[in-house]
Amino acid sequence: xxxxxxxxxxxxxxxxxxxxxxxxxxxxxxxxxxxxxxxxxxxxxxxxxxxxxxxxxxxxxxxxxxxxxxxxxxxxxxxxxxxxxxxxxxxxxxxxxxxxxxxxxxxxxxxxxxxxxxxxxxxxxxxxxxxxxxxxxxxxxxxxxxxxxxxxxxxxxxxxxxxxxxxxxxxxxxxxxxxxxxxxxxxxxxxxxxxxxxxxxxxxxx
Amino acid sequence: xxxxxxxxxxxxxxxxxxxxxxxxxxxxxxxxxxxxxxxxxxxxxxxxxxxxxxxxxxxxxxxxxxxxxxxxxxxxxxxxxxxxxxxxxxxxxxxxxxxxxxxxxxxxxxxxxxxxxxxxxxxxxxxxxxxxxxxxxxxxxxxxxxxxxxxxxxxxxxxxxxxxxxxxxxxxxxxxxxxxxxxxxxxxxxxxxxxxxxxxxxxxxx
DNA sequence: CCGAGGCTAATCAAGTTTGACTAATCGGCT
DNA sequence: AGCCGATTAGTCAAACTTGATTAGCCTCGG
Numbered sequence: 001x002x003x004x005x006x007x008x009x010x011x012x013x014x015x016x017x018x019x020x021x022x023x024x025x026x027x028x029x030x031x032x033x034x035x036x037x038x039x040x041x042x043x044x045x046x047x048x049x050x051x052x053x054x055x056x057x058x059x060x061x062x063x064x065x066x067x068x069x070x071x072x073x074x075x076x077x078x079x080x081x082x083x084x085x086x087x088x089x090x091x092x093x094x095x096x097x098x099x100x101x102x103x104x105x106x107x108x109x110x111x112x113x114x115x116x117x118x119x120x121x122x123x124x125x126x127x128x129x130x131x132x133x134x135x136x137x138x139x140x141x142x143x144x145x146x147x148x149x150x151x152x153x154x155x156x157x158x159x160x161x162x163x164x165x166x167x168x169x170x171x172x173x174x175x176x177x178x179x180x181x182x183x184x185x186x187x188x189x190x191x192x193x194x195x196x197x198x199x200x201x202x203x204x205x206x
Numbered sequence: 207x208x209x210x211x212x213x214x215x216x217x218x219x220x221x222x223x224x225x226x227x228x229x230x231x232x233x234x235x236x237x238x239x240x241x242x243x244x245x246x247x248x249x250x251x252x253x254x255x256x257x258x259x260x261x262x263x264x265x266x267x268x269x270x271x272x273x274x275x276x277x278x279x280x281x282x283x284x285x286x287x288x289x290x291x292x293x294x295x296x297x298x299x300x301x302x303x304x305x306x307x308x309x310x311x312x313x314x315x316x317x318x319x320x321x322x323x324x325x326x327x328x329x330x331x332x333x334x335x336x337x338x339x340x341x342x343x344x345x346x347x348x349x350x351x352x353x354x355x356x357x358x359x360x361x362x363x364x365x366x367x368x369x370x371x372x373x374x375x376x377x378x379x380x381x382x383x384x385x386x387x388x389x390x391x392x393x394x395x396x397x398x399x400x401x402x403x404x405x406x407x408x409x410x411x412x
Numbered sequence: 413c414c415g416a417g418g419c420t421a422a423t424c425a426a427g428t429t430t431g432a433c434t435a436a437t438c439g440g441c442t
Numbered sequence: 443a444g445c446c447g448a449t450t451a452g453t454c455a456a457a458c459t460t461g462a463t464t465a466g467c468c469t470c471g472g
Contacts, residue, residue: 030357110356138237151313158241161370190356245429245430
């Protein structure tokens with residue numbers, strides 16, 4: 001899974017109704033163009049594709065109020081919301097070495113209830129552990145270690161990274177359980193989107 | 207950059223001459239199907255594409271000696287070797303959060319002279335440091351930190367991961383400088399390929 | 413008042429990735 | 443002899459990604 005669908009769905013959801021350029025700006029605001037494949041082409045493609053699949057509803061809209069070609073606005077459907085939460089849960093639990101997916105998941109984690117967030121992160125820990133033993137088993141065949149030469153360094157790196165990610169995840173769980181942040185159903189949520197007229201201070205250099 | 211070209215070039219190079227299925231088996235032997243996009247389609251595509259670009263030379267070959275459709279064997283060209291080393295150096299120095307690329311680079315690091323390997327890894331450390339400050343600057347705007355809510359956790363994760371990778375890289379540098387492994391020009395290299403008739407103990411489940 | 417440059421919004425072709433599928437041959441079993 | 447399943451080798455369509463490009467409108471200096 002790439003992070004693009006989750007990012008786009010999350011952005012549309014926060015706006016209620018958004019056109020492609022708005023999504024693109026939000027993702028830049030979040031720095032997503034730095035750590036994921038959130039480039040214009042991918043964003044517009046994802047919007048169209050998900051509209052075709054019924055996850056989004058496309059509204060053809062009159063020419064832009066601010067220059068440029070006519071815009072298409074998108075709204076989430078019921079089905080889109082389901083897909084959004086499915087992707088979000090997956091992003092938080094599955095360890096597939098893709099940091100961008102996890103980043104996107106963290107960005108939207110507060111859309112879940114606090115307990116569920118913690119539970120999902122604990123599941124992530126379990127998955128990390130599985131992966132860790134898979135790696136050590138795989139690369140420690142009957143002949144014992146040391147048969148691998150420098151190839152063993154690849155295993156070493158993966159184990160090191162799994163351990164580091166585990167430590168970080170534990171820290172996050174502690175902070176969340178300690179009451180940090182505002183989760184679903186806990187009142188005024190944190191909003192990370194740009195107002196319609198606000199300039200984006202973190203825009204990608206163009 | 208994805209890891210596939212580097213992996214395929216490296217595999218072909220170790221064989222001298224190889225057909226797609228051989229490459230595919232090697233990559234499975236290295237576990238690359240677990241941590242990279244080394245799936246059949248990608249492998250065959252990369253071979254064809256690189257042949258078209260002049261990095262590989264394709265030899266149409268008689269029907270397989272062991273069943274299946276006729277095979278095409280590939281050999282590296284001069285240009286392919288250049289590309290291989292360029293990709294390898296890039297994989298070892300550039301920090302673009304893609305663990306698969308680094309893994310591939312580590313797998314072939316012994317194709318370089320020992321000093322160059324160390325130098326490249328030191329450059330990686332410098333890049334990591336740059337990335338780290340970029341992240342902290344980016345997410346610590348004039349208003350001071352704490353304006354970010356849970357979004358700050360994304361930054362936290364990236365910093366944590368950069369630090370962890372830095373620590374691991376330092377360890378690797380130390381091992382290499384301590385004389386570990388056999389690098390280019392130091393005698394009998396370690397070979398990580400399968401003989402023509404050897405079964406692959408790590409094959410992907412099919 | 414006009415044209416250069418910049419912003420807004422989106423498209424496009426080329427390349428890449430995915431996962432399922434095809435097809436040929438061999439070994440063994442009945 | 444006939445056939446089943448495993449192995450070998452590769453193909454294909456559909457989806458996705460990338461980077462460049464288009465095109466309308468606004469603003470500002472000269």
